[in-house]
Amino acid sequence: MEFLLNPYYMQLITFIIINAILGISIYLTLSTGQLSLGNAGFMSVGAYTSALLTLKAGVPLYAAVPLGGAAACLLAAIIGIPTTRLRGIYLAIATLGFGEVVRVIILNLKITNGALGLSSIPSMGVMLSKGIAAFGLAGGIGGISVRQLGSIAVILILALILGFLIFFALRLSSSRLGRAFAAIKADEHAAEVSGIDTRYYKLLAFFMGAFVAGIAGGLAAHITFYIGPKDFAYHRAVEILLFAVLGGSDVVWGPILGAVLLTVLPEVLRFATEYREMIYGAILVLMMAFRPQGLISESTLALWRTKLTRQPKIAGQDKVTRRTTP
Template sequence: MLDYLDNFWSIYSNLVLSLGTASLLALSIYLTLSCGMLAMANAAFMGIGAYTSSILTMNYGWPFPAAIAAGMAAPAVVAFLIGKPTLRLSGVYLAMATLAFGEVVRLIVIRAEGLTGGALGLNGIPQLTQWWHVLLAVVLVLAFLARLRRSKIGRAFEAIKEDETAAGLMGIDVNGHKMLAFALGAAIAGLAGVLNAHLTFFIGPQEFGFDRGVEILTMTILGGINSLFGPVLGGVIITLLPELLRSFKDYRAVANGLILVLIVLFLPKGLWNPAWMRKVLGLRKKGVTP
């Protein structure tokens, strides 16, 4: 049994740990969606965190904890800077603006070849991420978001999502809370980028483009934002799909788009929907097979 587990871990350890980083990414966009913002910059924030920590550990010998802190702080600061003009937008206009920002980040990474490796990316990143780093990060982020959701700030997020104008009339600082959600989401995405970069040895600008942004959104929409476990579930499913459907790996972006359309049409609140679960349990109590 122990030999089997050792063999399994040696083969699939990166995949298992990738489930954790995917969960962090899904939770990062959960924050902005919970505040009523369709922001698509999380892939870029992930890239900023990954490149920041990788450059610091490779070129300057920073210890891993300090690199993690820097990898979270850098995207949060950038989010604050770009949030001033972009968060005035809403809906599809905010999505377009944040997607454009992601493309700008990708082009900057390609142009700064001496620092980032350009289009070829950074290779030979020290493998510092351990399994307990990922587990601890997911647990801490879930605990923090659960506490935040029950707090005054979390209730303000919900009010802004339901009706931004009414929330403002109630005395809620709408712009301030939006900025907070945007910056916290960026920090969590940066954390995922740090852990992923020091797990896979290599990062490149193509990993943080439009396709990754759509993938992150798909994770959260698939799982649902009614509970913190929804984004985690979505992240696990979307990460495992390419492994389960290896023959369709060239159509991964198409599959993600199709999943997103189907979920919006048939399960608009995602797979983890407490109301749907209560309905199923109610049918079972009556002796009806759902």
């Protein structure tokens, strides 16, 4: 127990959860076969909006974070409405460019404090531990200090958000909406011919991805209590992309696995930090060459399901072929 309460591990867990949320954000857009490289940009919009609202306007934290998500969503409309008419590459480049524009704007605005970034953003942990102290537990319980209780509460809240998003994504894939997404991903023309309003659904998926990325940004801002324009540059966008590429983007578990692996591995392989980016690059190339569907795909899940339940399956029952996606 003492081991787990170590602030280092607690922080690692919060980062894993935030990265998993980012993984879901890229999964949502990818579930229609669209590649958005702007998630780092949307994340920064969410982070700065939420941080500025709490810092300058005194908006409470629980309202500021969703507002950050909404701001990201609003900006997604500017990019999304023209680009979702075109094919995927336009969206990828336009979103990448969007991230760059946002970074340059943040770097130059006065209110965002330029290259120095925003510091002393109201911290979620401090707020929660104050709340817990006000609840009459200022001394902590069972040897756990009030600060640690605050961190635990943060982790719980984040886990709750992540759990909700996973639940949402899982429900989505079996809903009418999710089937429309899957149809667009498999073949956009065929989907359009079968009467699916592809533009509407593609935009919707893009908005959802931007909203979740904005939320993740807001949460990250209130956990690290410092944000700067450098945190959301090209490398961040590539890192988020890596979650989906490594883990797979067929099922929601894929990017989550990717996020967990890519957050934990650098901590375990400390000696390799200098080569981190090189390793990331090599992973992207190798995954595309040998396993473009990622570590987890629908067939892997089906395989494990049959192995675990050990029920003999009727041959060919589950063979819904889908085009492999990055």
